[in-house]
Each structure stands twice: as C-alpha cells, then as structure tokens.
Amino acid sequence: MSKDKVVAGKVQKRSESTELTPLMVQYQGIKDEYRNEVLFFRLGDFYEMFNEDALEVSRLLNLTLTHRAQHPMCGIPYHAAKIYIARLLRLGKKIAICEQVGEIGKGKTIAERKVIEIITPGTALESEYLEGGTNNYLACCSLQKNAVGFAYIDVTTADFFATSWDKKDMAESFSKELGRSSPRELLLPENLRSDKTVLKVLEQNPKISVSYYPEWNFDPALSFKRLNRQFGTQNLRSFNLTEDSAEVGPAGFLLDYLMRTTSSSAPHVSGIKVYRDCEYVMMDDSSRRNLEITENLRDGSFQFSLLECVSHTQTAMGKRLLVNWLNYPLTDSEKIASRQEHIAAFVDNRRLLDSVRQSFSSVLDIERLAGRIAMERAHAKDLQALKSSLETWLKIRVLIENYGFSVSSTDEAREIIDLIDSSILEEPATSLTEGRIIKPLWSEELDRLRDIQCNFNRILEEYAEEEKNRTGISNLRIKNSSNSGYYIEITKGKLQQIPEHFIMRRSLLNAERYTTERLQELEHELNEAGSKIVQLERDLFVEVRSKIGKLVPYLLQTSREIAYTDVSSALAYSAILYNWVRPKVDDSTVFDVKDGRHPVVEAHLPAGEFVPNDFSSCSSLDFSEEYPASFSLITGPNMAGKSTFLRQNALIALLAQTGSFVPASSARIGIVDRIFCRVGASDNLARGESTFLVEMTETANILRSATEKSLVIMDEVGRGTSTEDGLSIAWAISEYLLNTVKCKTLFATHYHELTRMNHSALRLLCMAVAENSGEVVFLRKIKEGASENSYGLHVARLAGVPECVIVRAEEILARLQKAAGESPVLSADIKTETSGEKEKSLFSQKLPGLFSDEEMVLDEILSTEPENVTPMQALELVARWKKTLSGR
Structure with missing residues (x-):
C-alpha cells in the first residue's frame, strides 16, 4: 500500500483514498473544491494547512513544518489569524477559511466543516488587510471582437470604473491602465493566458495577483443582466453603456466574482463610471514611472515621490x-x-x-465604514x-x-x-x-x-418578602447550593x-x-x-x-x-x-513658467538652496507670445541640472492640471492632452531587451502617440548606441517633433552637433557654468544659447577617476579639438515647410567626411556615464573604440 511522501517539495498523492484518515478525507474533499486558495482548516484553536499548502505557507511565512500521518502540516493560532492572512494577501495569495459548523454526534467520527469565507487580495474587507490611504482595486480585462474592456472596483468604497480601447492598442493601454489603477488582483479570460502582449505587461507588474477563468464568465449578455440587476435599471444608457459595449463583460464578471467570494451582493455599489482618455491627461506607464509621481524609481517606495511632497x-x-x-x-x-x-x-x-x-485629524474612514455597513461586516x-x-x-x-x-x-x-x-x-x-x-x-x-x-439577589429578596407576607413565616429564607440550585428553607417549627x-x-x-x-x-x-x-x-x-x-x-x-x-x-x-502660486490654466498652447522649481527636489533641500529657472514656450525667455517656440534644445554637462529642469516642467504641468498650485512665482499653462517623459532606461535582459531597445521602444511610442497639444520630455536620446548612430537618430527625432508633431518639447542632449539645426520653432537653451582659474562651478541656471563644453573631464575628476587618466584625457581632447578646428565647418539647416525649399538635414550630407574617428570616440567617451555601465559593457566599449581608432 502506498503512502503520501514529500518528494522534491511536492506531495505524492495516495493511490487510494481509503488510506486516508477520516479527517484527511474530509480535508481533501474540501481542498478539491478550493484548489486555487490556501485552505485554513480549523482544528481546535489552530488553523492547519496540509500538503502543498503547508509546504508553500511554511516557506512564505517562515513557519515550522511538521507532519500529521505523514502529511506535511503547519498551523497558526486562530486568534492571530488576521496577521498571517494579511501577509499572505500582500503576497498575492487567496485564503479559504474552513470552520467547524457541527458537533460530533451519534454515528459520527468527526465534526462537520465547511468554508465560510474566501478572502482574496482584491476582495478583502477587514481593516487589518487594507492600507487606509490606498484603494484596494479588483480589476478585470476581457476581449470582445476588436475591442478590449477594462473594469475595476474597490468593494470597500463602492468605486467602480470602466473603460475600453482598440485591440491594436493593447500593449500601451493595458500597461497604462494597470499603472494608474494599481489593482491588487486581476481577473482574465483563458484566451489571454498565452497572449504575448498581455504576458509582457504582467511581467512589468509582478505584484498583481492574476487569475484566469473560462471565457463564458465574461459573456456580454449575462453581464448586461447582472449589471442591470445590481443597479436596479432596465438598461445601462444612463452609464453610457449598451449590451455590445466592451466594458460590460469585465464589469459584470467583477460583480459575480464579488458575490462568490464575499457572499454579498455589495448593495452599496449602485453605479459605474465609464471614462475615456480624453477626459484626463494621458501618461503611459513608462512616463508615469520616470516622473516618480506616486513612487520612486530606486525602490518603488513612497519616499522621494511627488505624492510624498503633497x-x-x-x-x-x-x-x-x-x-x-x-x-x-x-x-x-x-x-x-x-x-x-x-x-x-x-x-x-x-x-x-x-x-x-x-x-x-479626528475623522475616520467613513467611506469604508459605509461599505462594511452595507455588506453587514x-x-x-x-x-x-x-x-x-x-x-x-x-x-x-x-x-x-x-x-x-x-x-x-x-x-x-x-x-x-x-x-x-x-x-x-x-x-x-x-x-x-x-x-x-x-x-x-x-x-x-x-x-x-x-x-x-x-x-438576581435583590429579585430573590423581593420574592422572599412576598412569600413572607403571604405565609406569615418570618424566618423564611431563599438559599442556593451547587447541587440543589435555589430553594426555600423553613425551620421545623413553622411547618404547619x-x-x-x-x-x-x-x-x-x-x-x-x-x-x-x-x-x-x-x-x-x-x-x-x-x-x-x-x-x-x-x-x-x-x-x-x-x-x-x-x-x-x-x-x-x-x-x-x-x-x-x-x-x-x-x-x-x-x-x-x-510657496507655490496659482497658475493660469487655459486652452491655449502657451507654457510659461517664471522661477519654476522641482517640487520634490526642493522639498528635500535646505530652504533657499534650490535654484529656480524660467521656461517659456516662446522663442525667448521674456514671456512673449509673438514667436512661439515649440522645441527647446537643452545642452550642458552632466550634474548641471538638465534632468531636474526637464522633470520639473512636466511636474508643474501635471500639478496645474490636477487643480493644484505650482512651484513657481507665476505660471500660465495651456492644457496638454498627454505628457511623455523619456529619461533614462535600464536593461531588461529577462525579456531580451537591452537599454537601447527599451529607449527606442519608448521613443517610438512617443513619436506615434504625441499630438500638437502634448508635452514631451526627452533626455539623452540615442546615447545607447554608437556616436554616429545615436547622433543620427537624435537629429531625425528632433526633425520629426519639429516638423510633424509640433508639440511642446524639451529635448536635452550631449550631441552639441544638434545645435547647428535652424528652425523657427527651435530655441537653444543651456545650463550656465562658471569657470575661474580652472575651477568649474555648475550654476544650475538655464540660459539662452548652446553649451560650449560638456565638462566631462571635470565630472570624471569629481567622480574620483585617477589623475593620470584625467591628464591623458586632457592631452587627447586638446589634439582632437585642434584637428576638429582644421575641419570644414558643418552647415546643415532645417528649413521650415513654408520656405518653399527642400528640407536639408544632417543625413543629406556625407557623415564620414564631417567627423573624424577620434572625434566620434571622444564624444562617446565624454557622454558615457560609468555608473550606468556594467563591466561587460565597458569591455565591449573599449574593444569597439580600439577597433575604430586602429582602423580595423
């Protein structure tokens, strides 16, 4: 007869259920109904877990693993269960609570048990399982023909939202909606289980608990009836929905799922808000992360984010x-x-x-209290x-x-x-x-x-007095004993x-x-x-x-x-x-900020240390609207404040359109429909994506999606490849944004060659630097014009590069600058379409004759950030530079 054994972390099933004890037969029968949940099986004063559940939970919660009849087992005290349940929910687990609901009677060997509650990350109701300042969203997404529906609900607050998009926009829109709703739990149909686009987005959101269900659960007709029954309506026209709306399927299944798990119809959920992208400023998930709106890039925490600041x-x-x-x-x-x-x-x-x-400060969470009242909790x-x-x-x-x-x-x-x-x-x-x-x-x-x-003693005394008066027995006493209970005691002399x-x-x-x-x-x-x-x-x-x-x-x-x-x-x-001010927000294309500051950086610096900067979407910094300049090209060395300047203007626009005051002395913001922020990138080798591929993917999305009313922030585009390729790409992107998209753009670069562009909508800005007797001071102040030096050697010295390397780099730089001075001057203007002339660009001329190999290598050395280069990448760079300079 075979027995259950633990082999390689798994439990081997018994070949015959008759080998199980009555208790384990009961357990296994219940567990078979709740395969996707961790089963908390009540035994006395403990919730016990067995087999695979025990192995997993003991590992996750660092519990002692024991055995019962050769079955792996671990347990927790029932009075402390909420602490452990909260930890499992944060890890994305679902829990089924199984309680004893009957006593052992005649002919029974064990008490009856059944699951009385299912708790999942997206349906938790108890305050111990929730974060007070964060919505606990349960989300659902499904595909209907060529449209994708997306809905999410917080059952604790009755917030219920839905939207939809075209199937071709799945990658961008699915990622964007998950990023800003941040659901704890996501329900998907089986037909999306192997969808590469969906899987790629889910890889970027590993904290979300994901479950798959058969497609019939998302049936629009069933969901339409379910929503009408919930809202007490005959149709959903008041919510801008029809039976064919893509939002109906996932929204209806959310309500069904809530009923299954909470055993409640959630009566306080009385409507749904259907929204479209045009109602809000759109930001893709990458831009949202780069701007660090609700969490920072370093560790994903609340600290050093815009949310922390406000x-x-x-x-x-x-x-x-x-x-x-x-x-x-x-x-x-x-x-x-x-x-x-x-x-x-x-x-x-x-x-x-x-x-x-x-x-x-003394007002508690009425919203969630109302939800608990509605659900009788x-x-x-x-x-x-x-x-x-x-x-x-x-x-x-x-x-x-x-x-x-x-x-x-x-x-x-x-x-x-x-x-x-x-x-x-x-x-x-x-x-x-x-x-x-x-x-x-x-x-x-x-x-x-x-x-x-x-x-009770007073009642007995009153009754005793009543009997005394009725019988005339004055010594009548009411007494109590453990054996006889309460009785009236009368002496022998009064028996008559x-x-x-x-x-x-x-x-x-x-x-x-x-x-x-x-x-x-x-x-x-x-x-x-x-x-x-x-x-x-x-x-x-x-x-x-x-x-x-x-x-x-x-x-x-x-x-x-x-x-x-x-x-x-x-x-x-x-x-x-x-010290923020009320901005003027209108429907113009103007973007004028006087003494703008980065809200987060300023908040973490000593008072008065942050250096404010002006920015205007006009051709100069005098707030004139006569010559609008949509494209600002910003040059300057690392550590001079280019990235801070870029981000602060994006955050000022975002704050203004939330209705907030902004960090400036005055501001006028024309409504923007989208904010794009492409600053920095990192490898994603698990998905086969290098830094440069990530950078180009984000850039491609910006060029495809930006409109004339968008705000685009781009920092060091093209740095992830060779100097020739990078410069060419950066130039072409600049042309496209200037001539085709025509949106407000702040474009920071180390490619000084881009300053040779000539366009009526182009303005050159740079970071001011003071030099005195060889000492360099970054003033962190924006000014008109182009930077004359990248000051890479100065930054390298600050970073601690050996002095002999710095000296040698200075010798090489002097030789290259001399060689460059003897080369013909580059002239490659970009003419406006109204000039009637054929546009010229850098790519209409022969690149090899314009830049020497030494100049290209030096430019790439100066633009490389050592702290962002792995040892293997550094070796590859050195090998390529050596090959280029040796002519092989």
Whole structure:
C-alpha cells in the first residue's frame, strides 16, 4: 500500500483514498473544491494547512513544518489569524477559511466543516488587510471582437470604473491602465493566458495577483443582466453603456466574482463610471514611472515621490482621492478652475485652513465604514467611529459653508448620530457573541434580562418578602447550593404554616427545603439570561445597523465631500508650505513658467538652496507670445541640472492640471492632452531587451502617440548606441517633433552637433557654468544659447577617476579639438515647410567626411556615464573604440 511522501517539495498523492484518515478525507474533499486558495482548516484553536499548502505557507511565512500521518502540516493560532492572512494577501495569495459548523454526534467520527469565507487580495474587507490611504482595486480585462474592456472596483468604497480601447492598442493601454489603477488582483479570460502582449505587461507588474477563468464568465449578455440587476435599471444608457459595449463583460464578471467570494451582493455599489482618455491627461506607464509621481524609481517606495511632497491629507479618504487626482489630471479648464477656487479659499484664509485640518485629524474612514455597513461586516465600534466622525464633519461644514463647497443635507447625519447615540454603548464589544453592545433603555426586554442577571439577589429578596407576607413565616429564607440550585428553607417549627403551592425538595434534621413554580421560573430565567442577552443584543445591533444601511448612499456622498475638502486643504497647505502660486490654466498652447522649481527636489533641500529657472514656450525667455517656440534644445554637462529642469516642467504641468498650485512665482499653462517623459532606461535582459531597445521602444511610442497639444520630455536620446548612430537618430527625432508633431518639447542632449539645426520653432537653451582659474562651478541656471563644453573631464575628476587618466584625457581632447578646428565647418539647416525649399538635414550630407574617428570616440567617451555601465559593457566599449581608432 502506498503512502503520501514529500518528494522534491511536492506531495505524492495516495493511490487510494481509503488510506486516508477520516479527517484527511474530509480535508481533501474540501481542498478539491478550493484548489486555487490556501485552505485554513480549523482544528481546535489552530488553523492547519496540509500538503502543498503547508509546504508553500511554511516557506512564505517562515513557519515550522511538521507532519500529521505523514502529511506535511503547519498551523497558526486562530486568534492571530488576521496577521498571517494579511501577509499572505500582500503576497498575492487567496485564503479559504474552513470552520467547524457541527458537533460530533451519534454515528459520527468527526465534526462537520465547511468554508465560510474566501478572502482574496482584491476582495478583502477587514481593516487589518487594507492600507487606509490606498484603494484596494479588483480589476478585470476581457476581449470582445476588436475591442478590449477594462473594469475595476474597490468593494470597500463602492468605486467602480470602466473603460475600453482598440485591440491594436493593447500593449500601451493595458500597461497604462494597470499603472494608474494599481489593482491588487486581476481577473482574465483563458484566451489571454498565452497572449504575448498581455504576458509582457504582467511581467512589468509582478505584484498583481492574476487569475484566469473560462471565457463564458465574461459573456456580454449575462453581464448586461447582472449589471442591470445590481443597479436596479432596465438598461445601462444612463452609464453610457449598451449590451455590445466592451466594458460590460469585465464589469459584470467583477460583480459575480464579488458575490462568490464575499457572499454579498455589495448593495452599496449602485453605479459605474465609464471614462475615456480624453477626459484626463494621458501618461503611459513608462512616463508615469520616470516622473516618480506616486513612487520612486530606486525602490518603488513612497519616499522621494511627488505624492510624498503633497501628501498632507488628514483622512484616509483624502489620501485616496489625492492619489486619484495625481493619476488622472484633468483636461477640462472649468473643472480645474473650480478646484483652484477651493484651494485658494484655504490659502487666503489661514485660520480656516488650520481649523479644518485640525478637525479632520479626528475623522475616520467613513467611506469604508459605509461599505462594511452595507455588506453587514461592521461591528459596534465601527458605528461609534461613524458617529464621532459625522459629528466632526457637521462642525467642519459650518466652517466651509460660505466658500462654495458642495455639501449634502445634515438631516441624515443627525439621524444617524442620534440613532447610534441612543442605542450603542460608548465602549462596546467588537464581537457579536459577547454582549456589551446595546445601551440601557433601548430595549425593555434587554433591560429586564440584564436586571435578572445583575440584580438576581435583590429579585430573590423581593420574592422572599412576598412569600413572607403571604405565609406569615418570618424566618423564611431563599438559599442556593451547587447541587440543589435555589430553594426555600423553613425551620421545623413553622411547618404547619407551609402553603399548598410550596413543593417539597428535601427534609433535614432541623429544617425542610421547598421550591415553588415562581422560584423555578426565576432560576430558569437566571440560567438563560446570559445567552438571551447575547442573542438579543446581536439582534438589536443588526436592526440598528440595517437602519443605517438604508442611508449608505448618503454616507458615500458625504465621504466624497469630506475627501474633496481634505484634498483641497492639503494642497493649500502644500502651497503655503512650499510657496507655490496659482497658475493660469487655459486652452491655449502657451507654457510659461517664471522661477519654476522641482517640487520634490526642493522639498528635500535646505530652504533657499534650490535654484529656480524660467521656461517659456516662446522663442525667448521674456514671456512673449509673438514667436512661439515649440522645441527647446537643452545642452550642458552632466550634474548641471538638465534632468531636474526637464522633470520639473512636466511636474508643474501635471500639478496645474490636477487643480493644484505650482512651484513657481507665476505660471500660465495651456492644457496638454498627454505628457511623455523619456529619461533614462535600464536593461531588461529577462525579456531580451537591452537599454537601447527599451529607449527606442519608448521613443517610438512617443513619436506615434504625441499630438500638437502634448508635452514631451526627452533626455539623452540615442546615447545607447554608437556616436554616429545615436547622433543620427537624435537629429531625425528632433526633425520629426519639429516638423510633424509640433508639440511642446524639451529635448536635452550631449550631441552639441544638434545645435547647428535652424528652425523657427527651435530655441537653444543651456545650463550656465562658471569657470575661474580652472575651477568649474555648475550654476544650475538655464540660459539662452548652446553649451560650449560638456565638462566631462571635470565630472570624471569629481567622480574620483585617477589623475593620470584625467591628464591623458586632457592631452587627447586638446589634439582632437585642434584637428576638429582644421575641419570644414558643418552647415546643415532645417528649413521650415513654408520656405518653399527642400528640407536639408544632417543625413543629406556625407557623415564620414564631417567627423573624424577620434572625434566620434571622444564624444562617446565624454557622454558615457560609468555608473550606468556594467563591466561587460565597458569591455565591449573599449574593444569597439580600439577597433575604430586602429582602423580595423
């Protein structure tokens, strides 16, 4: 007979189920139904895991691995289960909670057990499993003909969104939507399991828990009915959806999935927001990461991101909304102006700002409390938290009512406050099986039961006095023993006065013991009072919670008002703290910033140390609109601040279109539809992509997708290949952006040859450098013109390159510069299309005759960043340089 064995980390299945013990037969039957979940199997005071689950969980959570009848096993105490469940959810695991639901009876060898709850990363409801300032999105994506639907929902807040795109845009749009919604869990149909585009995007988002389901789950007809049933509608026209809309399939399956896992219809989810890209500033996932909006590039944490800089909200609701504003900047100037007005109200009234922010610090997460109430998961302390938060909000409403904030009625809030105040104890129990929830005077029956439990001796004394008066037996006593319970004891001398309703219990030497029907009733009530109190308190609490549940839509609306006010006050606080100004945002193509600063860099430097810079989309820095210049070519050495200057202008545009004030002394921002940021790149060897391939892929996306209203930030394009190829590519890209796209572009480069371009929309900028007696100082100031030197040798000396190497490099540079001075001057102008002449470019001339091998190699040496080159790449570079200079 074979037995289960652990071989190479896996459990060999028994050949015959009859070899399993009854308990393991029960376990295996349940596990077969929940193959994709970690099964928490309740045994006594522990949740146990067996076989593959035990092997995996013991490794993930560093638990001791034991065995039961040769089955691998590990366990956790049930009272500490939430801690371990939270850790597993963060690792993307799903958990099925299996509890004992029956007792061992006649003919039974084990108690009945069943799964009572499934917890997944995207459907978790308990506060212990959630991050207060982050939405917990469950997302779904499916393909319908040539369109892709994408939907995501946070069941804890009832936020429900959907969008769609053409199948041909799958790579960009899928990555973009995952990047800004950041779902914890993603549901996909089986027909996308082997889709290379989808797999490539998922590789870039390893933290998302992904599950695949049969295609019929995403059927549009079934989903259409499911959505109508959820929203109580006959059709979905009010949500801009039809049965054929690509969004319907994934949105409907999300609701089905929630029902399966939470065993609730999520009644608070009463609508869906369908959005299009034109409503918000579009940013591909690469640009979002490069700008470090919500997390930094170094370790993906919150520190040194734009979010950290403006994260001054006081409530969890506000923090979530702030993240949403940063991920979805607006393109509607009227909506932007409305947000600015509310932020300005706080900026102009510091006393109001301080009062509101101080009050908000005591407001808890009403949005998630409302979700828990709707799904019947809220406990008594949740209701007390709701009451205190609503009381604070009513005080805040009085403060802001004259400043144009949209606020709902106060009647419902007062109704909820009064209901909780009258019914729920100030410090109630969180469990519904303990009692200690309902206040006195809320229920006459509950008060009577509590009186029996707490004052039973007084009740007995009253009854004893009643019997004394009726029988005339003055020494009648009611006593209690563990064996006999409660009884009436009467001495022998009074036996002739015993009434008929006394029931003989026991005769003693000097006395006799009796009982009565009334005494038996009182004793029974006492024995039953404890359990009746617990049950009645539970029923009364559920009744109170249900009454509040009818007002959940009001609570959700109130939470949105609180979040909006909180974000407005937080951005006002940022504006005051960092000395930001209100920008003028309109539908023009102007981009003029005076004394602009990088918000994150400035926040982490000592006060006054950051050097501000102007930037204008005009042909000069005087804010004139007479000669618009869409393309700014920026040259200058490394460490002089080019990348900071590029990023700060992109972040200023983003902040302006969220409605925020911006880090400048004045600013006028024309609405941009997309922001592209191509700065830096790294190898992705696992996908067979080199640094240069990543760079070119991102560049190709920009050239294909940018429009005349876009803002493009590009830094050192073409650096990942040879000097000739890189220069040629950078020049051609510049031509394309100048002549075809015509969008606002900031283009930083080390290829000084690009400054020879001539175009009416081109402006040359460079980073100012001061030289004095051989000493070089980077002023971090932008100025008109082209840089005369890359100062690569200076940077190399600062980096600690051996002095002998620096000296030799200076000798080589002098020789190359002399040789270059004897070469014919390059003249390659780019004419505008209106000139009537055929455009000329660098590529219309013969490159080999223009640049010597030595000049090309030197330029590449000076533009190489040693800290970004691996040892193998360095050897390859040296070998190529040697081959080029030797002529072989």
